[in-house]
Amino acid sequence: MQDLIQVQLKDGIQVVDSRLVAKGLNIKHQNLIETIKKYQDKLEKLGLLTFETEAVKEEGARGTKYHQFCYLNELQCNFVVTLSRNTEAVVDFKLSLVVAFDKAKKEVALLSEVLEESDDYLAKKRAYYEKQGYSTGWIDKRLQSLEIRKELEAEWRKRGIITPQQFAALTAVISKETFGITPNEHKKLKGLRHQNLRDHMTRIELIFMMLGEEATHDFVEQDDAQHFEAHKGAATKGGKVANDARQVYESQTGKKVVSAQIFLPENRTKYVKGRQ
Known part of the structure; x- marks a missing residue:
């Protein structure tokens, strides 16, 4: 499960792709996006929430479909996860999410320390x-x-x-x-x-x-x-x-x-x- 979670830096903020969150919660991504939009006002109090669209050409489908997704920071991820029912898989995902963000923060802190101490x-x-x-x-x-x-x-x-x-x-x-x-x-x-x-x-x-x-x-x-x-x-x-x-x-x-x-x-x- 931990390998599933990829914490990225986007505009200086550590975030996770909503599609990975949906996969970790074992729900359809479209359902997660609907939940995110339902609670958008609350989520935006926890940080910037930007929706993006990706063009996807699906096999057997005519034309191109556009899938909407977003990036969630640590607080937003935690909020979204609390809305999910606590199955064993969801609990495992919550733990993996905490570990992934902690690891990412430590890596950034270490890199910053190295750069600050480096004269060259x-x-x-x-x-x-x-x-x-x-x-x-x-x-x-x-x-x-x-x-x-x-x-x-x-x-x-x-x-x-x-x-x-x-x-x-x-x-x-x-x-x-x-x-x-x-x-x-x-x-x-x-x-x-x-x-x-x-x-x-x-x-x-x-x-x-x-x-x-x-x-x-x-x-x-x-x-x-x-x-x-x-x-x-x-x-x-x-x-x-x-x-x-x-x-x-x-x-x-x-x-x-x-x-x-x-x-x-x-x-x-x-x-x-x-x-x-």
Whole structure:
């Protein structure tokens, strides 16, 4: 049972796919989704609840069917599980769920501790990307983007932006203004699910994302942002700076910045076209 549960990090939050929860509770996923929607107001008090849709072509069926699912954080999982009758299988699943989240939290804590204590974090990241087969030019841009992002997050924290949900919301604003699409839309374009989006950006995508975040950092300081709406305004302006530059670039080069290309470790020589 424990192998069934895969705890993921989504927008900085540890979550479990609702389809896995349904399987663990031995119920139809559609029934679980109906329960989640019934108690949606209560679940949203425990954290962000985002529904996603996946296109599935079923054998023997005409056309494509769309299945809705969502990701549940630890508290939301516990709440949903308490609504289920305590059969032996459900009790086993509850125990496995507790163990899986505990293990995931310990792994994240250990990783954070290692990174905080490491004086050569960027050197380790460089070595990691080199081992994966990324080009030197791409790695340089990726490490630069990590530094810019780190400085922006530090500025946010100084000014009251501290939760992963706030970080994700502001990042979505910057991305939407910069590229015209949110990070989730960007991932769908590239055919990604749980992978790190920026590890699959092309160099030019990284460059414009860096510009949007660097400009946002400047506007946060310039506007002396002290509450979320002010930070949202700074993110909007920062992303617009990058968007204006992107439009000039695309107009003069004839090349689009936003790309469906992804990087596959097994193809270590270049980016390849992602799933449409």
